[in-house]
Amino acid sequence: MNTEDQQDRIDEYLRGNLADREAFERTLDANPQLNEEMKTTRLALDAVTLREEQELKERLRKLEAGMVNESPQAGAKVIPLRHNRRAGWLTTVAAAALVLFVAGYFLFRPAPGASGQLALSEFEPYPNIAYSITKGAGNAADQRATAYAAYENGDYATAEREFVALNTTDPVDRFYFGQTLLAQEKYAPARDIFLDLATATDFNLTQESAYYLAFANIGLGQTTEAREEITRIAGNTDHPMNREARQLLENL
Amino acid sequence: MHTQSEDHALFESIKNGRYELIDELYLGHRNAFVTYAQRQLYATEEDAADCFQDAVIAFYKNIVSGRLQVLTCSIRTYLFSIGKRLVYRRNHQRQRELPTDHEAGVNPADELDWSLIDRFEQEHDRTRLITAMDKLGKVCREILTLYYYHHYPIESITQSLDLPSDGATRIRKMRCLKELKKLVKET
Numbered sequence: 001m002n003t004e005d006q007q008d009r010i011d012e013y014l015r016g017n018l019a020d021r022e023a024f025e026r027t028l029d030a031n032p033q034l035n036e037e038m039k040t041t042r043l044a045l046d047a048v049t050l051r052e053e054q055e056l057k058e059r060l061r062k063l064e065a066g067m068v069n070e071s072p073q074a075g076a077k078v079i080p081l082r083h084n085r086r087a088g089w090l091t092t093v094a095a096a097a098l099v100l101f102v103a104g105y106f107l108f109r110p111a112p113g114a115s116g117q118l119a120l121s122e123f124e125p126y127p128n129i130a131y132s133i134t135k136g137a138g139n140a141a142d143q144r145a146t147a148y149a150a151y152e153n154g155d156y157a158t159a160e161r162e163f164v165a166l167n168t169t170d171p172v173d174r175f176y177f178g179q180t181l182l183a184q185e186k187y188a189p190a191r192d193i194f195l196d197l198a199t200a201t202d203f204n205l206t207q208e209s210a211y212y213l214a215f216a217n218i219g220l221g222q223t224t225e226a227r228e229e230i231t232r233i234a235g236n237t238d239h240p241m242n243r244e245a246r247q248l249l250e251n252l
Numbered sequence: 253m254h255t256q257s258e259d260h261a262l263f264e265s266i267k268n269g270r271y272e273l274i275d276e277l278y279l280g281h282r283n284a285f286v287t288y289a290q291r292q293l294y295a296t297e298e299d300a301a302d303c304f305q306d307a308v309i310a311f312y313k314n315i316v317s318g319r320l321q322v323l324t325c326s327i328r329t330y331l332f333s334i335g336k337r338l339v340y341r342r343n344h345q346r347q348r349e350l351p352t353d354h355e356a357g358v359n360p361a362d363e364l365d366w367s368l369i370d371r372f373e374q375e376h377d378r379t380r381l382i383t384a385m386d387k388l389g390k391v392c393r394e395i396l397t398l399y400y401y402h403h404y405p406i407e408s409i410t411q412s413l414d415l416p417s418d419g420a421t422r423i424r425k426m427r428c429l430k431e432l433k434k435l436v437k438e439t
Contacts, residue, residue, distance in 0.1 A: 047381035060305040129284040204326040238324040
């Protein structure tokens with residue numbers, strides 16, 4: 001093998017394109033000179049990678065600096081997103097109240113179906129990754145901001161009212177509207193929403209919607225249908241809700 | 253939020269070598285990730301943004317290296333899972349949180365190439381290699397970067413850098429690599 005061929009094979013090996021990797025590895029073990037070339041090539045390619053990643057990182061840092069330095073537009077309205085002490089305290093109080101409410105609900109209501117309890121205990125509203133800042137573009141933007149702000153604060157009744165008033169067909173808004181309903185155990189209307197979203201053709205939360213559809217069905221006591229769907233999701237490791245489905249299945 | 257078809261169009265464009273589209277990835281998902289990381293992972297804004305930059309780069313690298321050939325979830329889901337792991341790692345380094353079972357289970361970030369991250373945590377080693385690369389001529393740097401990092405075929409490099417022929421590009425690439433190997437040995 002001449003030097004060029006040797007280098008080509010090393011390149012292909014390191015780029016993961018060499019067909020017979022095991023044979024090449026045996027040759028490497030038997031040939032110290034080739035092994036040395038391999039090590040140096042690996043370092044050289046690491047140098048290329050590190051240098052280029054530094055460049056890309058710098059490019060993104062500049063974008064970040066631009067975003068940070070960008071002054072807010074006139075009338076911009078920013079929904080507070082960071083935890084602060086007061087918010088943390090309020091959240092604690094709200095959480096405690098919720099726990100008391102849930103405990104009281106289970107203690108004093110007529111014996112509920114096991115599926116309803118399970119649905120309630122397992123539900124965690126999907127994090128708001130859809131909407132953070134509104135630029136004060138008018139009533140619709142304000143209403144959307146209010147809906148999402150209430151959602152983030154765990155005030156699902158207000159969020160529901162705002163989403164209803166918004167009367168939007170935007171699938172993302174409807175997804176979060178559905179979450180507010182699930183959070184309030186309004187399983188029937190939630191099921192209708194997630195049924196639409198789970199079968200939408202151009203929406204990137206269809207898989208998540210399928211999970212929440214099954215969840216709503218559990219809440220409605222239709223556990224057979226729900227179990228089938230949850231089992232399907234739990235069996236698909238590529239599904240974004242796979243982990244949640246596996247956990248839920250354990251308790252079904 | 254991008255739709256599925258927008259995600260696929262973006263994914264295919266990146267696959268076809270349009271590395272500048274990482275700007276779009278960053279701007280499109282940065283705010284949502286930072287919000288999420290602050291609220292759910294207790295990251296500072298600075299750490300969250302920094303980790304998200306690395307997530308975008310790792311995502312890009314997975315695409316061009318062929319490690320990620322088909323999108324099985326939305327780009328946002330993919331970026332979030334890589335970014336989340338990077339934040340856990342950062343939190344652990346800062347002792348904000350113990351390492352975690354959050355990383356258990358199958359995850360799009362499993363396709364992430366951690367080897368380079370692990371091997372070059374020492375700043376000194378990184379600097380040494382980057383310095384070697386800086387000592388190369390500009391054209392050499394560009395050829396090696398386009399070929400080995402961005403996985404451009406030789407024909408595209410010839411066109412991009414206005415080199416005389418594919419054969420000439422191939423020979424040049426060989427010489428540049430030889431030179432770089434010499435430099436990394438010396439430094």
